[in-house]
Amino acid sequence: xxxxxxxxxxxxxxxxxxxxxxxxxxxxxxxxxxxxxxxxxxxxxxxxxxxxxxxxxxxxxxxxxxxxxxxxxxxxxxxxxxxxxxxxxxxxxxxxxxxxxxxxxxxxxxxxxxxxxxxxxxxxxxxxxxxxxxxxxxxxxxxxxxxxxxxxxxxxxxxxxxxxxxxxxxxxxxxxxxxxxxxxxxxxxxxxxxxxxxxxxxxxxxxxxxxxxxxxxxxxxxxxxxxxxxxxxxxxxxxxxxxxxxxxxxxxxxxxxxxxxxxxxxxxxxxxxxxxxxxxxxxxxxxxxxxxxxxxxxxxxxxxxxxxxxxxxxxxxxxxxxxxxxxxxxxxxxxxxxxxxxxxxxxxxxxxxxxxxxxxxxxxxxxxxxxxxxxxxxxxxxxxxxxxxxxxxxxxxxxxx
Amino acid sequence: xxxxxxxxxxxxxxxxxxxxxxxxxxxxxxxxxxxxxxxxxxxxxxxxxxxxxxxxxxxxxxxxxxxxxxxxxxxxxxxxxxxxxxxxxxxxxxxxxxxxxxxxxxxxxxxxxxxxxxxxxxxxxxxxxxxxxxxxxxxxxxxxxxxxxxxxxxxxxxxxxxxxxxxxxxxxxxxxxxxxxxxxxxxxxxxxxxxxxxxxxxxxxxxxxxxxxxxxxxxxxxxxxxxxxxxxxxxxxxxxxxxxxxxxxxxxxxxxxxxxxxxxxxxxxxxxxxxxxxxxxxxxxxxxxxxxxxxxxxxxxxxxxxx
Numbered sequence: 001x002x003x004x005x006x007x008x009x010x011x012x013x014x015x016x017x018x019x020x021x022x023x024x025x026x027x028x029x030x031x032x033x034x035x036x037x038x039x040x041x042x043x044x045x046x047x048x049x050x051x052x053x054x055x056x057x058x059x060x061x062x063x064x065x066x067x068x069x070x071x072x073x074x075x076x077x078x079x080x081x082x083x084x085x086x087x088x089x090x091x092x093x094x095x096x097x098x099x100x101x102x103x104x105x106x107x108x109x110x111x112x113x114x115x116x117x118x119x120x121x122x123x124x125x126x127x128x129x130x131x132x133x134x135x136x137x138x139x140x141x142x143x144x145x146x147x148x149x150x151x152x153x154x155x156x157x158x159x160x161x162x163x164x165x166x167x168x169x170x171x172x173x174x175x176x177x178x179x180x181x182x183x184x185x186x187x188x189x190x191x192x193x194x195x196x197x198x199x200x201x202x203x204x205x206x207x208x209x210x211x212x213x214x215x216x217x218x219x220x221x222x223x224x225x226x227x228x229x230x231x232x233x234x235x236x237x238x239x240x241x242x243x244x245x246x247x248x249x250x251x252x253x254x255x256x257x258x259x260x261x262x263x264x265x266x267x268x269x270x271x272x273x274x275x276x277x278x279x280x281x282x283x284x285x286x287x288x289x290x291x292x293x294x295x296x297x298x299x300x301x302x303x304x305x306x307x308x309x310x311x312x313x314x315x316x317x318x319x320x321x322x323x324x325x326x327x328x329x330x331x332x333x334x335x336x337x338x339x340x341x342x343x344x345x346x347x348x349x350x351x352x353x354x355x356x357x358x359x360x361x362x363x364x365x366x367x368x369x370x371x372x373x374x375x376x377x378x379x380x381x382x383x384x385x386x387x388x389x390x391x392x393x394x395x396x397x398x399x400x401x
Numbered sequence: 402x403x404x405x406x407x408x409x410x411x412x413x414x415x416x417x418x419x420x421x422x423x424x425x426x427x428x429x430x431x432x433x434x435x436x437x438x439x440x441x442x443x444x445x446x447x448x449x450x451x452x453x454x455x456x457x458x459x460x461x462x463x464x465x466x467x468x469x470x471x472x473x474x475x476x477x478x479x480x481x482x483x484x485x486x487x488x489x490x491x492x493x494x495x496x497x498x499x500x501x502x503x504x505x506x507x508x509x510x511x512x513x514x515x516x517x518x519x520x521x522x523x524x525x526x527x528x529x530x531x532x533x534x535x536x537x538x539x540x541x542x543x544x545x546x547x548x549x550x551x552x553x554x555x556x557x558x559x560x561x562x563x564x565x566x567x568x569x570x571x572x573x574x575x576x577x578x579x580x581x582x583x584x585x586x587x588x589x590x591x592x593x594x595x596x597x598x599x600x601x602x603x604x605x606x607x608x609x610x611x612x613x614x615x616x617x618x619x620x621x622x623x624x625x626x627x628x629x630x631x632x633x634x635x636x637x638x639x640x641x642x643x644x645x646x647x648x649x650x651x652x653x654x655x656x657x658x659x660x661x662x663x664x665x666x667x668x669x670x671x672x673x674x675x676x677x678x679x680x681x682x683x684x685x686x687x688x689x690x691x692x693x694x695x696x697x698x699x700x701x702x703x704x705x706x707x708x
Binding site: 397 | 474492495496554555558559560561576577656658659660662667670676677
């Protein structure tokens with residue numbers, strides 16, 4: 001009996017040893033297979049001319065950017081592109097910039113629609129290639145104040161085509177929040193009035209909203225740009241958000257969750273997108289406002305993957321989506337201002353461009369567009385090191401607790 | 402009497418088997434029990450080995466790497482930084498305590514709810530009712546986890562059924578938060594706790610209950626001194642399900658947990674939002690260690706031998 005069980009133990013241990021050896025071998029193989037990832041991968045060159053279109057193009061974008069009628073038969077601007085160019089589109093949507101950044105690492109996508117807090121990281125990681133705007137005829141029609149900005153170009157090299165821009169607005173329940181707020185203080189210093197019913201965007205980039213609030217309310221901190229915070233400034237923003245955390249009902253990153261919470265009254269005040277306001281059920285007592293401190297927002301860019309399988313179809317898509325017709329359809333559906341000045345003639349709602357202040361350079365300049373915080377301060381300070389996105393991520397997790 | 406000699410006489414010999422490949426294989430296997438066992442076990446062992454043990458080893462090794470914060474690429478140099486961060490960071494301690502607390506509470510509630518239901522099913526109900534009840538307990542498992550979690554989101558909402566039910570008695574919905582998370586998780590894992598306890602109670606012979614009664618044992622004494630010791634392993638089995646499932650959950654707390662996060666959410670945000678796979682791996686080791694600890698404690702009680 002003892003002999004038998006001893007033998008069994010021996011067999012078992014030899015199996016385990018075998019497995020251990022196999023797994024180590026496998027991991028070593030993986031370890032030496034990939035590059036060691038020192039970052040700043042080789043820069044690829046922008047093409048100087050285009051060839052014949054391939055058969056397919058694979059697109060990664062925010063929800064509502066690439067609609068082929070699958071969600072709503074009347075919302076379709078992909079089919080026209082497919083007929084026109086012969087490039088069959090496959091698309092995938094994402095919920096946060098971080099998700100987009102990770103998905104681009106798979107190398108499966110030819111084109112990506114990236115916000116400012118992803119675009120620079122994509123460039124730095126070598127996942128996207130420079131774009132030769134001469135090959136895109138519709139680039140002409142794009143507002144000049146959107147071209148060659150910090151979030152879509154690096155050292156004077158264009159990395160994409162502007163798509164549209166919008167603001168993170170303040171939404172409030174008109175029954176519960178009176179008088180109508182004009183300041184973000186209802187979600188910060190005064191948020192205890194609405195304890196348990198305040199919402200905020202669930203991403204480290206939301207720290208910039210707090211920093212922007214502090215620019216007005218604690219000017220002695222000296223914040224010049226909400227994406228460029230040194231350690232003291234970040235700590236002040238974190239303290240503000242920790243105090244806010246006490247009164248938060250829930251955070252949102254899924255916009256459907258936010259819609260539902262406002263409809264049921266579980267959330268009465270918090271940051272939102274215009275598209276959420278537009279999607280609320282008829283009769284929901286909620287309004288949006290652009291508070292006096294200003295707003296953060298996004299300005300999105302269509303970029304081409306550096307390892308694109310179908311670069312010609314990718315350029316065809318960039319040109320198509322920048323055309324007045326397609327740009328109008330896509331940005332109107334999402335609820336943001338179009339980037340093409342001709343787009344305003346093609347919107348279904350004739351007031352679309354006014355609602356979203358398209359082309360209003362003054363309005364656009366009030367928006368602090370999402371950009372990736374990096375060590376080199378974006379506001380030009382050279383005497384201090386700024387906190388980077390990974391610091392923000394850690395801080396965000398601590399805020400949520 | 403004419404007898405058919407052909408049918409009652411010597412039997413027709415069985416024709417010799419043809420020498421096919423299948424037959425030769427069958428002969429080989431029959432002669433070599435070791436080979437038979439290897440073939441039978443290799444597929445499940447490969448599964449267990451590759452998917453489970455190698456995955457765990459990969460997790461451990463990933464936890465020792467770091468990530469370049471800007472480009473998001475993994476740097477494969479060895480460091481204990483992530484493990485140290487996870488062990489010393491106050492955030493991770495708070496969230497671990499919260500997660501274990503939720504898991505323990507869910508387990509306790511589930512056992513308290515499951516015991517009477519399982520007892521009724523096994524000892525009181527008629528065979529017909531027994532079948533109906535088993536189906537009723539299993540029924541929620543047919544619906545998707547997400548559907549059930551979202552259902553609770555609307556039940557516990559401000560204008561939800563819960564509020565409507567308790568409002569006349571002066572109560573109000575707990576809203577979204579940890580209580581809502583505990584309620585929803587307890588609901589989700591209840592079938593996994595009822596079934597093992599029910600199976601355990603089925604194995605308790607009725608005669609023992611009668612004998613206890615004959616010897617003067619009251620209901621409570623019978624339950625505590627006769628039934629409970631016999632179904633203890635079944636309760637432990639159920640608790641392992643609800644405890645480990647709650648420990649790893651991150652979807653329910655996301656849907657009904659308000660602003661709270663559990664260990665699973667930290668792992669999720671570090672994989673998704675923060676793109677910090679090594680730190681996520683280090684955090685994922687926490688529930689693994691806790692579960693191993695729990696199993697070790699359970700093993701000391703001797704409950705595992707009786708499963």
